[in-house]
Amino acid sequence: MYQYDQYDQAMVDARVEEFRDQAQRRLDGKLTEDQFKPLRLMNGLYLQLHAYMLRVAIPYGTLNSRQMTALGDIADKYDRGYGHFTTRQNLQYNWIKLEDAADILADLSKVEMHAIQTSGNCIRNISSDHFAGAAHDELIDPRPYAELLRQWSSFHPEFTYLPRKFKIAVIAAETDRAAMRLHDIGIQIVKNEAGEVGASFYVGGGMGRTPMIAPQIREFVPLDQLVTYAEACLRVYNRYGRRDNKYKARIKILVHEMGAEEYTRQVEEEFAHLLEQGVEPPLAELERIKPFFADPAFEDGPKSIDRSDPDFALWVDRNTVRHKHDSYVSAVISLKPVGGIPGDATGDQMRLMAKLAKQYSFDELRVMHTQNIVLPHVKIADLHALWTELEAADLGAPNLDTIEDIIACPGLDYCALANARSIPLAQRISENFAKNGRTEELGQLKLKISGCINACGHHHAGHIGILGVDKKGTENYQLSLGGSEAEDVSLAKITGPGFDEDGVIKAVETVTDVYLETREDGERFLDTYRRIGMTPFKEALYDK
Amino acid sequence: MTSENLHSQDLGASPDEVQFRFRNDEPADHGTVTVDACCDQTNATAVRIEPGDDARVLLPFLDRLALVEVNFPTFGDGRGYSAARILREAGYKGELRAVGDVLIDQLSHMRRCGFDAFAPDKPLDEEDARRAFEGFGNVNQSAADARRTIAELRHE
Ligand code: HEM
Ligand code: SF4
Numbered sequence: 001m002y003q004y005d006q007y008d009q010a011m012v013d014a015r016v017e018e019f020r021d022q023a024q025r026r027l028d029g030k031l032t033e034d035q036f037k038p039l040r041l042m043n044g045l046y047l048q049l050h051a052y053m054l055r056v057a058i059p060y061g062t063l064n065s066r067q068m069t070a071l072g073d074i075a076d077k078y079d080r081g082y083g084h085f086t087t088r089q090n091l092q093y094n095w096i097k098l099e100d101a102a103d104i105l106a107d108l109s110k111v112e113m114h115a116i117q118t119s120g121n122c123i124r125n126i127s128s129d130h131f132a133g134a135a136h137d138e139l140i141d142p143r144p145y146a147e148l149l150r151q152w153s154s155f156h157p158e159f160t161y162l163p164r165k166f167k168i169a170v171i172a173a174e175t176d177r178a179a180m181r182l183h184d185i186g187i188q189i190v191k192n193e194a195g196e197v198g199a200s201f202y203v204g205g206g207m208g209r210t211p212m213i214a215p216q217i218r219e220f221v222p223l224d225q226l227v228t229y230a231e232a233c234l235r236v237y238n239r240y241g242r243r244d245n246k247y248k249a250r251i252k253i254l255v256h257e258m259g260a261e262e263y264t265r266q267v268e269e270e271f272a273h274l275l276e277q278g279v280e281p282p283l284a285e286l287e288r289i290k291p292f293f294a295d296p297a298f299e300d301g302p303k304s305i306d307r308s309d310p311d312f313a314l315w316v317d318r319n320t321v322r323h324k325h326d327s328y329v330s331a332v333i334s335l336k337p338v339g340g341i342p343g344d345a346t347g348d349q350m351r352l353m354a355k356l357a358k359q360y361s362f363d364e365l366r367v368m369h370t371q372n373i374v375l376p377h378v379k380i381a382d383l384h385a386l387w388t389e390l391e392a393a394d395l396g397a398p399n400l401d402t403i404e405d406i407i408a409c410p411g412l413d414y415c416a417l418a419n420a421r422s423i424p425l426a427q428r429i430s431e432n433f434a435k436n437g438r439t440e441e442l443g444q445l446k447l448k449i450s451g452c453i454n455a456c457g458h459h460h461a462g463h464i465g466i467l468g469v470d471k472k473g474t475e476n477y478q479l480s481l482g483g484s485e486a487e488d489v490s491l492a493k494i495t496g497p498g499f500d501e502d503g504v505i506k507a508v509e510t511v512t513d514v515y516l517e518t519r520e521d522g523e524r525f526l527d528t529y530r531r532i533g534m535t536p537f538k539e540a541l542y543d544k
Numbered sequence: 545m546t547s548e549n550l551h552s553q554d555l556g557a558s559p560d561e562v563q564f565r566f567r568n569d570e571p572a573d574h575g576t577v578t579v580d581a582c583c584d585q586t587n588a589t590a591v592r593i594e595p596g597d598d599a600r601v602l603l604p605f606l607d608r609l610a611l612v613e614v615n616f617p618t619f620g621d622g623r624g625y626s627a628a629r630i631l632r633e634a635g636y637k638g639e640l641r642a643v644g645d646v647l648i649d650q651l652s653h654m655r656r657c658g659f660d661a662f663a664p665d666k667p668l669d670e671e672d673a674r675r676a677f678e679g680f681g682n683v684n685q686s687a688a689d690a691r692r693t694i695a696e697l698r699h700e
Binding site: 022025152161 | 656
């Protein structure tokens with residue numbers, strides 16, 4: 001895992017002091033709230049419905065046990081004993097006092113963490129494949145490239161007041177586990193015909209009120225030009241992205257209005273110019289970063305599992321994923337207990353996950369964009385012991401990628417922008433399917449809930465998506481079908497008129513019934529929907 | 545930057561009061577014209593860029609320009625940072641002045657993008673500004689200033 005050197009540490013420490021200074025100037029009245037707001041946002045501090053929310057960056061979703069322990073301790077010391085893992089592979093604390101914010105940042109910096117650029121119209125935390133370095137199907141580990149881009153994007157002097165926030169994802173496998181094409185820039189590390197490693201650039205994806213899938217704008221950027229190409233993409237956006245309307249300010253709108261071809265032409269022109277300016281970091285820097293992500297010392301061991309305990313066997317089937325070393329698996333810790341709040345973990349649970357990572361996974365954890373935690377490298381021989389401890393801490397739910405593994409945004413329980421509640425809906429749906437026992441039969445089914453059109457809960461990319469809308473002052477939910485964030489990326493389509501809370505829960509059951517009745521061999525819900533189209537689902541929902 | 549050449553000045557004649565200037569030459573003593581006018585008037589030596597202007601149309605005239613003002617109507621409109629870098633990348637050596645809603649927390653980034661004079665709408669606290677200009681010490685990106693990046697320092 002990447003470790004700070006004195007330069008990285010000095011930068012984060014300086015930032016903590018700068019924030020103290022800014023907060024002080026706000027308190028002294030030298031800054032108005034309007035002037036202070038973008039500064040606190042640059043440090044991930046939001047004002048929500050009931051309190052301040054602090055968003056902590058977890059670069060490319062990777063952290064070690066010391067960091068996870070610190071996150072748990074902060075939850076206990078400054079929050080109400082829990083934190084919320086987000087679809088951006090970050091962590092949010094929901095109950096923060098302004099007076100404590102600088103102290104929390106100082107605690108974070110002691111474990112090489114921060115909240116820098118987790119909000120504001122700047123380049124946000126860079127996300128990646130949660131199985132990076134462990135996946136059996138990846139070309140190489142994408143994280144060194146994500147780290148290079150993290151350094152480049154930190155305090156970028158030209159790109160700190162962009163038209164809107166900017167999100168980058170980097171993957172290096174054909175299987176997309178990071179919703180790469182739903183980012184402002186999605187990068188896939190690839191090999192060209194000559195066998196050289198480089199980067200494919202996809203620009204202009206996003207969710208929000210106008211979801212778009214990013215088109216590819218460059219098939220292959222050589223690795224020693226990666227940062228320069230990203231800089232060109234950003235400069236064209238900074239200059240020409242819309243600033244007249246914040247709902248049209250994301251790069252997806254620019255690429256859409258300008259046309260991908262014209263945008264690409266301008267980027268290429270800027271790229272040619274910037275190549276002459278020499279903005280690329282020395283290639284030696286990439287070489288310095290790479291060893292931090294080298295394989296840990298894997299050992300050969302047993303490759304088969306004693307499945308005599310059926311509960312354990314189910315968890316193994318559901319929550320463990322093939323590893324590149326055949327004596328290991330990646331184990332997913334579900335933060336979706338039946339009836340629980342998706343993505344929430346208590347301080348005790350965080351410390352336990354940290355301990356288990358140290359014991360069983362070379363001291364490493366990952367945050368998934370589906371709001372779960374991964375222990376990336378677990379010996380098959382250790383699985384039963386691991387599972388036993390997880391079970392005891394209510395962390396053993398065997399439901400990865402099932403209908404119980406719901407993504408849900410904070411919604412009306414926390415968020416000032418919400419139309420409707422997301423969390424209670426997720427809780428009721430997971431309880432419902434746990435009760436009717438159909439979870440297992442339904443197989444892979446990605447259900448995603450957002451409390452408003454901003455789409456923090458990825459509803460556009462859900463096999464089933466639910467969107468909270470405001471209908472004459474009452475909560476109302478729109479249902480949509482057929483989205484995917486993966487390599488078969490697609491945007492979900494709305495079924496028709498919305499439902500109230502009970503109605504939408506019933507509607508989810510109805511569409512799963514249609515699937516079970518009409519599926520063919522091996523089809524997932526999404527495959528069936530793609531084969532038979534919307535009509536049979538609509539009929540079942542609305543023609544009673 | 546050395547702290548000796550950071551000093552406050554009141555230029556009087558200029559429509560915008562320059563509070564900080566990092567140059568030793570004489571400031572331009574007349575007002576600026578718009579980008580359009582600058583392209584038409586062959587004798588204009590001072591120009592003002594608004595956020596929507598394309599800084600690149602000035603490139604043919606850089607030799608005769610002594611002052612380019614870049615206006616920030618609101619601090620959140622970051623187009624001026626790109627305009628500044630583009631001019632410096634093209635070899636512009638004259639004064640590059642940030643005017644408008646210029647606040648403490650933008651100073652170090654502006655400096656990195658090539659601004660060497662600052663005329664904030666509201667005068668800034670000198671002490672806060674001095675600290676801001678000092679910035680974070682080391683930097684991650686190569687920009688319009690000549691500072692060596694952290695990556696370069698790591699691999700000396
Ligand atoms: C509660 C405080 C939050 C606020 C005020 C907030 C606000 C917003 C807004 C305004 C947008 C739309 C941006 C646009 O389309 O230009 C957005 C998008 C998004 N947010 Fe949040 N959000 C919050 C919490 C979260 C949480 C908890 C997550 C993760 C679980 C999250 C992840 C995202 C994602 C993934 C998107 C959409 C993807 C995209 O950028 O296109 N947000 N958020
Ligand atoms: S989707 Fe809407 S309600 Fe949910 S967190 Fe985002 S802004 Fe808030």
